[in-house]
Amino acid sequence: MAQTERFSNLPEYAFPRLRALLSGIQPGGEPVVMTIGEPRHPIPDFVAPIMADCIALFGKYPPNEGSAAMLEAICGWMSRRHGLEVVPDHITSLNGTREGLFNAALALCPQQKNGAQPVILIPNPFYQVYAVAAAAVGAEPVFVPATAETGFLPDFTALDEAVLKRTAIAYICSPANPQGSIADEDYLERLIHLADRHDFLVFADECYSEIYRDTPPPGALAVASRMGLSDRVVMFNSLSKRSNLPGLRSGFAAGGRTAIAQIRRLRSYAGAPLPLPAQAVSAAAWADETHVQTNRELYHRKYAVADRVLGNVPGYQGPAGGFFLWLPVEDGEDAARTLWRDAGIQVLPGAYLSREVGGQNPGKGYIRVALVADAEETEQALNRLKETIYD
Structure with missing residues (x-):
């Protein structure tokens, strides 16, 4: 296989696909981005002093x-x-x-x-x-x-x-x-x-x-x-x-x-x-390890929020680790469009993280939701999410 052909069958990366999917749709509420796994908790206090000392x-x-x-x-x-x-x-x-x-x-x-x-x-x-x-x-x-x-x-x-x-x-x-x-x-x-x-x-x-x-x-x-x-x-x-x-x-x-x-x-x-x-x-x-334990406790609060808000959703399974929810829906792309249009919540269709094999994409019936905001914002967003696609 020629070097130029090796990447020809790779699908476009998830986030450009999401931008195209939501293009032209106005958010139906204060935008909340729950797509990317970028932690938003505070960085450790020692980072800036060490960086300054070593400049x-x-x-x-x-x-x-x-x-x-x-x-x-x-x-x-x-x-x-x-x-x-x-x-x-x-x-x-x-x-x-x-x-x-x-x-x-x-x-x-x-x-x-x-x-x-x-x-x-x-x-x-x-x-x-x-x-x-x-x-x-x-x-x-x-x-x-x-x-x-x-x-x-x-x-x-x-x-x-x-x-x-x-x-x-x-x-x-x-x-x-x-x-x-x-x-x-x-x-x-x-x-x-x-x-x-x-x-x-x-x-x-x-x-x-x-x-x-x-x-x-x-x-x-x-x-x-x-x-x-x-x-x-x-x-x-x-x-x-x-x-x-x-x-x-x-x-x-x-x-x-x-x-x-x-x-x-x-x-x-x-x-x-x-x-x-x-x-x-x-x-x-x-x-x-002190800052790591503090960080983990912040995620524990959000696990509890997710369990409380979504616990009665059929097929809901709280994560054992990490900070993503893998939520069952009928169609991930449809759910992502609906959430953005009706609630201003941005999530990632599960199919964008999967590959179709034998005509089946195991992520098609899911959305990925990143629990990276604080517990209060997360609870508000998950309540809106639930009301929009599950209630």
Whole structure:
């Protein structure tokens, strides 16, 4: 396949599609945007002073893999959060997880798997960079339904052996975007055993891992390490959701030494290292849990609001983690237009986060609603939403 053709079958990105869908429609109320997963809670108090103290470091080239202080802070967090004793050369810094989730496929996907075109397994619905990564490396994307019937997680174990034989990488997001489902330890163990049996890597997207109701979601790398199979997993996380710092563009990947070395090698040619002042802020953020707990409590209030307002809606399922509602509707595009026209509420049709397979799009009957505003604004908006499309 020619390089210019690799991306020809990718649908337009979700937000331009939404703008086109709502074009010419006047909002039927004070506009409330509940589409994008951009946290609006306060950033930690220590960010500005650290940035100011380190301002002169913008005059230096930063280390590509991350400063010693930042890598040590991440190692410390991995130990406290996951019980993992990770050394710095098993970690690399990233410009947010999106860069890493894409570049890791470039660095680690083989040109062939068992003499054939490699397969990359992708949950459906999914974070769209997974499909773009598959296209970039010339792999065949296999979209695995993550529906109510499967607990809103992909059942990779149900795939045909011929597909698994060609599989090079499987993406998994937990808590899931958009459904908020969490892969428990049993699920992760089954997936890691499958990866070991069929010789593929698991890319664990855990950027929502610190936003949850009660029990911290297990980490795939921690599970794999207990199984003696840590080389099977590359995990990704960032400060965007955990610390309300999406603009800092600070994330990391962690995994086996060989995998991380390959990702670091690619980044040394094609990556953009995180500026040193941002790395200093990152080190402080990974070392502190107080602001994370405060942040989580704010989401707990909104979980309670959503449960109270929407709890009697047929098919409603409050998220176990993350900050999205995955709400059942007859048709996501129709619901999005109606909400904007009649209530001034902007939501994302679920079909824009999914791919049609076999004539079915698993997101068509849903809308994604981001709980990023404060609890009062969220409650007002959800009441308007309910009155408009459910009552």
